[in-house]
Amino acid sequence: MHILVSNDDGVYAPGIAALAEAMLPFGQVTVVAPRENRSAIGHRKTMHKPLRIDPAPFPVKGVAAFATSESPSDSVAVALLGFIKEPIDLVVSGINRGANMGQDLTYSGTVSAAFEAVIWHKPAIAFSLVDFSENADYRPAAAIARQVVALGLYRNLPPLTLLNVNVPPLPLEQIKGFKIVRQGLRTYNDALITRIDPYGRPYYWIGGEAPSGDMTEEGTDLWATHNGYVSLTPIHLDMTSYAVMRELAAAGVERLVPGQVE
Amino acid sequence: MHILVSNDDGVYAPGIAALAEAMLPFGQVTVVAPRENRSAIGHRKTMHKPLRIDPAPFPVKGVAAFATSESPSDSVAVALLGFIKEPIDLVVSGINRGANMGQDLTYSGTVSAAFEAVIWHKPAIAFSLVDFSENADYRPAAAIARQVVALGLYRNLPPLTLLNVNVPPLPLEQIKGFKIVRQGLRTYNDALITRIDPYGRPYYWIGGEAPSGDMTEEGTDLWATHNGYVSLTPIHLDMTSYAVMRELAAAGVERLVPGQVE
Numbered sequence: 001m002h003i004l005v006s007n008d009d010g011v012y013a014p015g016i017a018a019l020a021e022a023m024l025p026f027g028q029v030t031v032v033a034p035r036e037n038r039s040a041i042g043h044r045k046t047m048h049k050p051l052r053i054d055p056a057p058f059p060v061k062g063v064a065a066f067a068t069s070e071s072p073s074d075s076v077a078v079a080l081l082g083f084i085k086e087p088i089d090l091v092v093s094g095i096n097r098g099a100n101m102g103q104d105l106t107y108s109g110t111v112s113a114a115f116e117a118v119i120w121h122k123p124a125i126a127f128s129l130v131d132f133s134e135n136a137d138y139r140p141a142a143a144i145a146r147q148v149v150a151l152g153l154y155r156n157l158p159p160l161t162l163l164n165v166n167v168p169p170l171p172l173e174q175i176k177g178f179k180i181v182r183q184g185l186r187t188y189n190d191a192l193i194t195r196i197d198p199y200g201r202p203y204y205w206i207g208g209e210a211p212s213g214d215m216t217e218e219g220t221d222l223w224a225t226h227n228g229y230v231s232l233t234p235i236h237l238d239m240t241s242y243a244v245m246r247e248l249a250a251a252g253v254e255r256l257v258p259g260q261v262e
Numbered sequence: 263m264h265i266l267v268s269n270d271d272g273v274y275a276p277g278i279a280a281l282a283e284a285m286l287p288f289g290q291v292t293v294v295a296p297r298e299n300r301s302a303i304g305h306r307k308t309m310h311k312p313l314r315i316d317p318a319p320f321p322v323k324g325v326a327a328f329a330t331s332e333s334p335s336d337s338v339a340v341a342l343l344g345f346i347k348e349p350i351d352l353v354v355s356g357i358n359r360g361a362n363m364g365q366d367l368t369y370s371g372t373v374s375a376a377f378e379a380v381i382w383h384k385p386a387i388a389f390s391l392v393d394f395s396e397n398a399d400y401r402p403a404a405a406i407a408r409q410v411v412a413l414g415l416y417r418n419l420p421p422l423t424l425l426n427v428n429v430p431p432l433p434l435e436q437i438k439g440f441k442i443v444r445q446g447l448r449t450y451n452d453a454l455i456t457r458i459d460p461y462g463r464p465y466y467w468i469g470g471e472a473p474s475g476d477m478t479e480e481g482t483d484l485w486a487t488h489n490g491y492v493s494l495t496p497i498h499l500d501m502t503s504y505a506v507m508r509e510l511a512a513a514g515v516e517r518l519v520p521g522q523v524e
Contacts, residue, residue: 077468181507239500244420
């Protein structure tokens with residue numbers, strides 16, 4: 001098996017080294033990831049400028065690693081579009097520094113790398129550790145990642161569907177198990193912060209507090225990880241609200257005459 | 263009513279001027295949008311650097327416009343987090359140069375601006391014209407946008423749900439009507455293109471042909487616009503695949519012991 005590893009914290013982050021090492025028992029491992037941190041970059045496809053791709057030093061022996069100048073999803077795209085010559089069987093992304101749950105998914109570079117993989121018809125798993133501290137221990141999440149891949153759960157996913165995995169910040173023996181859960185509800189606590197530059201002009205930060213969320217709603221990723229479980233959430237790119245489609249149909253929208261305002 | 267208008271083609275694009283003008287009959291209109299084209303940027307939240315926000319010249323009389331240095335979703339975030347002092351009732355994004363259908367949604371800056379609006383609890387509608395030509399006529403799509411807002415369809419949407427509207431490239435009188443449809447299936451025709459710089463080093467473009475897709479699958483956005491209809495697709499941020507959740511539960515995943523590889 002040939003596994004491609006990417007992330008959004010950058011090719012030199014500790015989480016991607018832990019994930020690449022955890023994948024080595026399965027065969028060949030290749031890393032293609034941004035050379036800089038690209039957290040919260042979203043599903044960016046870079047078309048307005050070219051990319052650089054360079055070999056990168058990597059701390060795991062036997063792993064070929066490349067650093068790209070652009071986004072996580074660009075990194076996966078160039079690998080799958082031919083920069084990596086050997087066929088790729090599975091794409092894993094992470095281990096992210098910090099959770100990717102609830103409404104985080106469309107912001108997340110880690111998850112967007114997995115979006116890109118399924119768009120190019122490759123199975124994909126995104127791994128995140130619910131710990132944003134500088135000295136987080138990625139070993140338990142790496143053991144979970146190895147187990148999830150060994151189980152082959154990615155093999156029978158429908159088209160345009162990936163697995164999103166969040167691991168609680170606990171020693172492996174204190175992790176209680178796995179929960180198959182839906183996306184929960186995030187609360188963002190952003191604030192607009194105004195500063196004045198040395199020339200007297202304002203500039204702005206999107207700052208504030210870290211996101212929180214509803215940890216009490218059973219059956220969600222936020223609830224599972226808060227209670228010591230690994231969350232497993234199958235994610236697909238169909239964002240259609242079928243319930244609202246039925247409501248709009250009942251409201252008679254399809255009988256309107258285009259451009260006619262009553 | 264106070265309507266915020268944003269986009270991803272940039273504050274100087276013709277589509278946003280057409281959309282802002284179409285919103286004027288409803289009350290106050292304020293534009294906050296990227297100062298440069300930010301197509302396919304995804305749902306980026308800029309946290310690693312500050313933003314600039316400056317007044318921008320705008321061709322529609324009575325509309326206050328601001329240009330931001332960063333992404334479409336950043337533009338909506340700063341407006342809703344307090345840069346715009348007056349309360350905002352509705353966020354509209356577009357009119358995008360080119361379609362946003364099928365798997366385009368997570369890439370799309372236009373749609374991501376609407377994601378950001380619903381995250382901050384504001385109703386939102388994304389408008390795109392299925393025409394990527396330089397001299398596209400935005401007037402029919404602007405008339406449709408005015409009609410969609412006049413109907414108040416955005417008023418009863420559930421939390422974290424927006425309307426995604428694509429308008430076919432036709433004169434208004436040739437548009438056949440509205441279809442309430444799901445996301446269809448895109449096919450991307452990207453190719454990795456290698457160039458050599460003046461110093462002998464390779465660099466790479468994500469190039470290739472424009473995306474295509476399945477226009478024959480009835481009930482999808484691609485099918486509706488291909489057949490001369492405006493597509494109306496309710497989109498929500500819950501990307502959970504409930505069908506796959508049931509399969510994983512049946513496979514006994516919740517009985518696993520963490521870290522144990524057989």
